[in-house]
Amino acid sequence: MNCKETENYLPLYPDEVSPAIRKELENHLQQCPECRKLAENLRQYRSYAATAETPEVPVDFESRVMQSLEAKKRLANRRHFVWKAGLAVSSVAAILLIVFILFKPVNNPWDNAIEVSYIPKIEKKGKGSAPLADFQTIDARIKHLISETGASIEKSENNTLTGYYDYLILAVPGSTFSQFVEEFNHQSAIQIELPEPGIEKKGTVYIQLSFDLIRSTPGKFDKDPYADLLVQFISGRNKGKWMIYPNHDSSHFSRQHPAVIAGDESNYRGDFRMLSGDFNGDSLDDLCLYHFNLNMGLETHFLMNEGDFRFREDPGIFSNLTIPGNGESLAILSGDSDGDGRDDLLWLSEPEKGVFKLTVVNLDTSFSKLVLPDFERSGGVILTGDFNNDHYMDICVKYLKLYLRENTEIFHNTHDFAFEGPFFAGLSFQGDYIILSDDFDGDGFDDLLVKSGGQFLSGAWNIMRNNRQGKFIFWKQFELR
């Protein structure tokens, strides 16, 4: 028995392997110190697991579940009541509405309603690397805000896509309102403006917090050589809207333009990811939307760019393409792997432990195995881009080695379905960020865009310009509104 076979049987040793296998295993273990170490770790692990104490359930867990159930029931009843009442007295309601408009009741709590978009304040810590802000920080801030000011959550809409809120309606007692405003303005990058500053509010003040979360992809969506940004809002007041931020003069993205998706754009609001690529070779980048289906692997949808920021569905491109495999180790990328001017689709999978393999879809050709050490447990990022301006797609990998600066590597496409490298690209970022690649300055060499603060629309967008020698140097920072 060799080491590989030993690894297969060892996790089930000793009680779940046949006596013959057990004997062979034991023989191998006597000779191989490495496998002996592994066997010892397995033994330690299983002995720990078998004797580990069960974590104690919080004392009031049961009562909290029941309370939460009651709260949900009350909310449902309220909705039910409103619906029934609304149906029964709709005509009366119309009359009341007119009365309401003409003679505004004095104690209507919504007189005090304030609507704001919550943008977390991102504090820059230290020099150089990007500021840290993540969902947990923001969640903690909101909880702190609520507990400190006596506010309560009146209503919330949970965005299952991100596990985060679309919006929250907070009820703040008038007596603690000024404290709330102070806390909020301290913690949020946008300020609540009081209609009448300094005046103590009576009754309850309602505040609706919206969260502008987005998914985004860069691409050459218009005819100039500068890469633009496409954004879809996945929560907040603009939920479902698609926007393009065109870049006409290298990296000014301020003027937004709505993108039109022909057909039913509500089809594309689910749990999918998107990437861009020029799949039909018309020099305009198209969109590929994909999501992971437990039974089928990755499913893709294509939206072809018709110019003027309009996209139409095209089932003809890679029609009904599903990519088999386990979603946990699958990544999908686009890029022109063979230099024919049309972007191909590639997927990354892990056929063997620690070996990530790239496969090109529309050519049915595989790259030679690209070994990416430490990628698997790194929370790392893999990107495609033409980093050396040879019109062939290269690969950029960013590992999350927390304390190393040189953790970005480039692999060059050898034009022969293999990669050479890695070449160090000198770039270090930590925290919750998005990293994207495209040619933002129009020089033919793909640059990197690093956005801090994760998926929030706000947060700094940093362009790291390719210095044409495969190193990325901080160039510009901008904000999208």
Added chain:
Amino acid sequence: MVISTSTTKDIDEILVRNIREHGDRTAFSQLVNKYQGTVFSFCYRYTGNRQDAEDIAQDVFIKVFNKIGSFRGEAKFSTWLYSIMVNTCSNYSRWTRNKRMNEMATFPPAEKEDSPRFADFPDHSGDPEQKLLNKELGQVIQGIIARLRYQQRSVVIMKDFQGKSYEEIAGIMKMNMGTVKSTLSRGRLAVAKKMKEYLEP
């Protein structure tokens, strides 16, 4: 004389029927009381974080209550409940994963070293030195488990920590027994290999 005894299955069936037909909160409270230990400890092992475990476990029971009308009684109630538990935990993972939705890779990030995720377990064993070693080993193992792949993580926790049978796990995970066994084997191997990285200088 025939003595009639109610099996666990019977009691669950009675409680479920009372919840479905009469919205019986007391019956639901009894179910929560009975299963909270298993659900909470699974969520704790799965996330490595007490706060998250509490939130998710609570979510599991709310879902159970809301979906109880769709429980057909084809499988055991506990199997159905544990399936919801596993799904809710994997959605939690998707939650953390989707934080990096625009990134191409989908692996959970490594924890910072000072992360509070590796919380202490109560430990009442005797020898202080051994106690410390156990505690350290426990923290390392818990950290590794919370980063295993989702299916491996679920299977490893249910089999190795909760002592469930292959058959039961197959029902919960909707896998065949062979797949459960191979997932378990890969999960254990991954743990042992990672232990090597952590424990060797």
